[in-house]
Structure formats: structure tokens, C-alpha cells
Amino acid sequence: MNTPETHPPVDLRGTTATVTARVEAAMRHDLTTALAGCDPLLGEIVHYALFNGGKRIRPLLTVLCSRCCGRDDAELYQLAAAFEYLHVATLVHDDVIDRAEQRRGTPTVVARHGLTAAILAGDWLHAHSMHLIGKLAGGRGLEIFCQATASMVNGEFAQLRLIGDITGTEQQYFEVIRQKTGNLIRSTCSIGALFAGADEARRTALATYGDRIGAAFQVVDDLLDFLGSAHRTGKTIGNDFIEGKLTLPLLHALERADDQDRHTLNQLLTGDRTRTEAYRQLVDLIGRYAGFDSAAQTARQLVAEAIQALAPFHASGQEGENVALLKQLAEYILARTK
Structure with a gap:
């Protein structure tokens, strides 16, 4: 796991900037119509939530996957833009659930506008994203999209059942992250290909790619929660432990720990998780049992599988250029620091 500051490859960085600019222009144009006649406060909140930073990874994936299949x-x-609307809606609702004060270094919607307004604005963004998917990707696209959003909710419930439970397994962990994160990433790739009229083989290949990078992205997030910098990630380091989440580095340590250290890990998870000393002790035990190294290896394997899934595509021409960008994005996930 690399912790020094890293940047995406030049080609990917330039493409991301270009795509982001076009997606944001599309959002601003769309919102002019979509918010017409709505309460001014809703418009203010929606704009604040959408144009306050963010990686725009989901829109980028939609664009690249459609381009791979010949449509731009x-x-x-x-x-x-519909995928960014949904993503931001989930962030707004997450901040309500977590009672979060800040996101990306600025006040959250709930901190700035209150509980009711935040929930309603998130609801509007979710509803509008569904409208756009149905309009542009048809019934099949909306079906994939709704399955992914329902999966996100179910994943949250599944995770609640595993809070602080050292009997949780790696299989359960991957079921949770695929429902919470992977299925939505998978849907961006699948719907991008569907929108372009791709055949089933190519849609399946891109869906598999999305599934694997979604899982890898979450594993790297787990590592950054322990090894990252709060300044770079914009998140409190050690927050997963405070919330009692069994992430992959901890699961690997639990699997390998001797009886005494496993007992200690259990005490740390069921005790006062806000203590700085408890967190330090946890990090030491995870490192002792190579939990960080093995989780990083899992992320590398997932990225390798994502790249392998792109085999059905040509390596030359415009298709090849976009496949190369998808590969760069997968590899960048491993090196990211935020």
C-alpha cells in the first residue's frame, strides 16, 4: 500500500478533466430545466451538494464504457450526470445518518441546512437520477440501476448486523461491499455499454470490470482508513474502527491471530473504540499479522481481474484508447491516497 502523494497518469488525468467539465456542463444545463418551478432552497442545496468537489469516477466510467462500445x-x-446525482444523494443521506459536520473540508448539507432539508434534497436527487436513466437507457437500464440502488440499502443493513462481530467472515465482507459499492460501479459500466448498443459479451465484460474495481476501490478505502492521511482523504483516520466495522485488514488479522491476540482484538472491538490507545493497539496487531499487506495484495488481485475482463475489446483505434484509460483507472485505484 503506497501512502506518498500520487497522481493519475497524464492521459487519464487529462481525460478525467475533460469528461468532468462536460458532465458538469450537462448537469448545470439539466438542472436549469429540472429545478424550474421548484423551491429556491432546493435549488440552492442541490447545487451546493453537486458542485462542491468530488472525483466524478462514476460519470467517468459511464463515459469510457460507452466510448469503448462506439457511442459518444x-x-x-x-x-x-445521472450517476453523479445518485452518488451525491447517497453522500447527503450518509451524512444525515452519521451526523457528519464536514465533507471534503466544507460543511455537509445537513450541517448547513438541517436534517429535513438534507433528506428531501437527497430524495430529489435520487428521484431525478432514476428519471434520467429511464429516459436515456430505457427499461432495461432502469432495471439495472434500481437493482443497484436497492442493493446499496440492503448492504447497509447487512453491515449493521456485522458491527463489532469478530465471527464475521471475509465472504460476508465481500458480500457487503459488493452490495454497498460494487454493484453501483458495475451498473455504471453496464449501463454505459447498454446505452451504446453493445452486445451481451461486451456488456458482461464491462460489468465484470466494474465489479472488480468497485471491490478494489473499497479495499483501498479500508487501507486508507488506517494508513492514509486525514489531510488527503478528508476523512477521520480510524473511523471504521470507531464505528465497529470489520474491514479486510482487520479480518485478515483475526484469521491469523493466536488465541490471546484474537481475544485482545475482540476486547478492542467490544470496548471503548474512541480511545486513542485502543486504536494504536489495533493497528499494531493488524500489522503484526500482515493484515495490511494481505489486504493490499487482495486489491492488486482484484485490479488484475478487472484488467483481464477487458480482453474482448480491441487494443487499437478509439476503442483501444478508451480500454487503455480503463486500465489506467484500475491501476490508479491501487496507488490513490484519497
């Missing part, structure tokens, strides 16, 4: 037009950026 104005409607593609509207489709990509």
Missing part, C-alpha cells in the same frame, strides 16, 4: 454524444453526458 451529448446524451451520454446526461446519462453520466
